[in-house]
Amino acid sequence: MTEQEIIRRDKLKELQALGIDPYPAEMFPVSAFAADIVANYQEELLDDGTKNRLNYQDVAIAGRVMAMREAGKALFMNLQDSSGRIQLYLRREEINGGDENSPMFDTVIKKLLDLGDYVGIRGFAFRTKTGEVSVHVQEFRFLSKSLRPLPIVKRDAEGHVFDAFTDPEQRYRMRYVDLTVNPEVRETFIKRTKLIKTIRAYLDELGLLEVETPILQPIHGGASARPFKSHHNTLDMPLYMRIANELYLKRLIVGGFDGVYEMGKMFRNEGMDRTHNPEFTMLEFYVAYKDYFWLMDVTEQMLERVARALSPDGGAVMRVGENDINFAGPYTRLTMFDAIRQHTGLNVETADESELRNYCRQNGIEIDATMGKAKLIDEIFGEKVEPHLIQPTFLIDYPVEMSPLTKKHRAKPGLVERFELFVNGKEVGNAYSELNDPIDQRERFEDQLRLAARGDEEAMALDDDFLRALEYGMPPTAGIGFGIDRLTMLFTGQTSIQEVLFFPQMRPEVDKG
RNA sequence: GAUCCCGUAGCUCAGUCGGUAGAGCACUUGACUUUUAAUCAAGGAGUCAUGGGUUCGAGUCCCAUCGGGAUCACCA
Numbered sequence: 001m002t003e004q005e006i007i008r009r010d011k012l013k014e015l016q017a018l019g020i021d022p023y024p025a026e027m028f029p030v031s032a033f034a035a036d037i038v039a040n041y042q043e044e045l046l047d048d049g050t051k052n053r054l055n056y057q058d059v060a061i062a063g064r065v066m067a068m069r070e071a072g073k074a075l076f077m078n079l080q081d082s083s084g085r086i087q088l089y090l091r092r093e094e095i096n097g098g099d100e101n102s103p104m105f106d107t108v109i110k111k112l113l114d115l116g117d118y119v120g121i122r123g124f125a126f127r128t129k130t131g132e133v134s135v136h137v138q139e140f141r142f143l144s145k146s147l148r149p150l151p152i153v154k155r156d157a158e159g160h161v162f163d164a165f166t167d168p169e170q171r172y173r174m175r176y177v178d179l180t181v182n183p184e185v186r187e188t189f190i191k192r193t194k195l196i197k198t199i200r201a202y203l204d205e206l207g208l209l210e211v212e213t214p215i216l217q218p219i220h221g222g223a224s225a226r227p228f229k230s231h232h233n234t235l236d237m238p239l240y241m242r243i244a245n246e247l248y249l250k251r252l253i254v255g256g257f258d259g260v261y262e263m264g265k266m267f268r269n270e271g272m273d274r275t276h277n278p279e280f281t282m283l284e285f286y287v288a289y290k291d292y293f294w295l296m297d298v299t300e301q302m303l304e305r306v307a308r309a310l311s312p313d314g315g316a317v318m319r320v321g322e323n324d325i326n327f328a329g330p331y332t333r334l335t336m337f338d339a340i341r342q343h344t345g346l347n348v349e350t351a352d353e354s355e356l357r358n359y360c361r362q363n364g365i366e367i368d369a370t371m372g373k374a375k376l377i378d379e380i381f382g383e384k385v386e387p388h389l390i391q392p393t394f395l396i397d398y399p400v401e402m403s404p405l406t407k408k409h410r411a412k413p414g415l416v417e418r419f420e421l422f423v424n425g426k427e428v429g430n431a432y433s434e435l436n437d438p439i440d441q442r443e444r445f446e447d448q449l450r451l452a453a454r455g456d457e458e459a460m461a462l463d464d465d466f467l468r469a470l471e472y473g474m475p476p477t478a479g480i481g482f483g484i485d486r487l488t489m490l491f492t493g494q495t496s497i498q499e500v501l502f503f504p505q506m507r508p509e510v511d512k513g
Numbered sequence: 514g515a516u517c518c519c520g521u522a523g524c525u526c527a528g529u530c531g532g533u534a535g536a537g538c539a540c541u542u543g544a545c546u547u548u549u550a551a552u553c554a555a556g557g558a559g560u561c562a563u564g565g566g567u568u569c570g571a572g573u574c575c576c577a578u579c580g581g582g583a584u585c586a587c588c589a
Contacts, residue, residue, distance in 0.1 A: 002522085002558080004539075004541095008540095069551050069552090071545060071551075072546050074546045076548045087548085089548085091546070114540090115539075128547050128548075130548075130549075132548090134547090149539065150523080151538095152523085152524065152539050154538070155550070156550050157549085162525080162537085162550060163524055163525045163550095164525075165524065165525085167520095167524090168581065169580070170581095172581095225587095225588065225589085226587090266589085268589080270588055273584095273588095276587090282589080426589095428589090458587085485589085486589070506581090507580065507581085508580095
């Protein structure tokens with residue numbers, strides 16, 4: 001234990017010796033929040049020059065003590081609750097209740113109270129000489145003693161931050177500390193929740209049914225990725241953590257629901273970096289009798305609504321890094337081939353494989369011998385086009401080889417009816433007119449099996465029950481998936497996924513008390 | 514998985530050419546009846562990530578390991 005921790009434990013014993021319970025059981029009747037008092041306190045100036053305080057004259061507030069400034073027989077604290085901070089003003093005489101021998105002020109508060117302790121106080125709001133709305137404390141109670149020192153972050157009047165708690169490792173491992181001392185972290189997560197609620201409300205209004213589908217799946221389907229594998233003891237069979245829920249949601253469309261959505265965790269056993277966490281949140285929704293054009297309209301409406309909910313001024317334009325991004329539709333719609341033509345001059349439609357390979361070699365795009373034409377196109381797109389798609393852009397009509405669950409294009413042979421949405425140079429959504437032809441779907445699965453046989457660990461497994469479902473008949477359906485974490489990054493201006501997950505995956509901590 | 518950078522007090526960081534560990538905040542003791550990065554005086558606090566090596570001597574140089582970050586590969 002460190003010196004400061006030992007001192008705090010000694011203080012805890014001293015409090016108990018004085019008959020003060022540092023961890024009382026009874027509830028504390030909070031009647032106001034710090035930020036509300038600061039924002040709404042009112043007083044009037046009387047003719048004789050004195051002030052008449054108009055509201056918050058009997059408040060009970062609770063929170064952590066985040067700063068203390070002693071001034072002889074008076075003392076100032078900053079109290080932080082869930083809404084923000086407010087200054088407290090304590091006077092020796094009052095805290096001691098007129099009893100000269102009372103230990104309350106000089107011992108209990110000045111010595112035994114630490115920064116970080118939870119306290120509850122009763123008092124009245126007023127404005128100090130320097131103009132700060134504060135609470136004049138009349139009653140003071142310990143609610144929970146803190147045994148470890150918090151990092152002390154200080155801010156001056158101009159908002160300059162001193163000694164910020166910034167080490168990412170410590171911030172992620174001890175998110176509770178991060179949230180306590182870094183208010184902007186709190187704001188990011190509140191925005192995340194607001195984004196999710198806005199999307200839910202929109203989808204509910206559209207009339208979609210929110211559903212839950214299995215996380216433990218006997219066959220991992222619906223995406224190209226490596227799964228986590230587990231084992232069920234009683235059934236004595238392997239189970240996989242889902243990499244996607246697409247095939248289950250489509251079974252529900254087969255079952256007669258017109259529209260379903262699920263927002264939930266997916267799990268992929270792959271590398272981690274600032275845009276990948278082993279578990280992440282996806283939204284998928286599927287709507288019968290629609291196609292991918294309809295989904296583009298819906299996407300525009302949904303994201304505009306999210307932008308308006310999260311932007312400071314209620315507008316559809318969000319500042320992301322150095323870019324002002326306008327989420328009001330309609331968004332640019334560009335075929336993949338046109339996009340590549342615009343940014344490279346290549347005509348990938350007519351080019352053959354060797355021509356594409358030459359282009360990649362000349363432009364420093366890494367390729368290998370196993371890549372077919374579709375894969376080469378994807379590489380060129382990722383290198384040369386994707387980073388330039390700052391304003392929301394629908395990239396439409398992909399080669400069939402890369403999309404085993406997507407309906408073939410109604411007019412263009414070799415392509416599928418698929419789009420991906422790009423914003424700020426990154427993909428945030430992937431959608432298509434769903435393949436509902438069971439015979440075509442079986443062939444696509446068989447193509448995937450051939451890839452798997454060649455060693456592709458991410459090839460999709462054949463799901464016989466899903467094919468059976470399609471054989472019973474699935475109406476024409478449009479479906480889309482959004483990475484909620486990446487959307488959150490976009491709308492909060494964060495550049496790493498760890499900043500939008502409360503508890504990002506970390507390696508085990510080396511033993512330190 | 515590969516490469517590079519980082520790890521010193523509770524927090525943020527200095528630490529020169531290899532010569533017995535430093536600052537600010539926090540903490541302790543004291544002063545102060547409206548302070549606000551409060552101020553003033555004094556003091557305590559370190560397995561320099563871990564383990565080896567080189568050296569008379571290592572926070573510093575070398576090797577390995579652990580953890581974090583960045584870039585790349587794979588992916589959403």
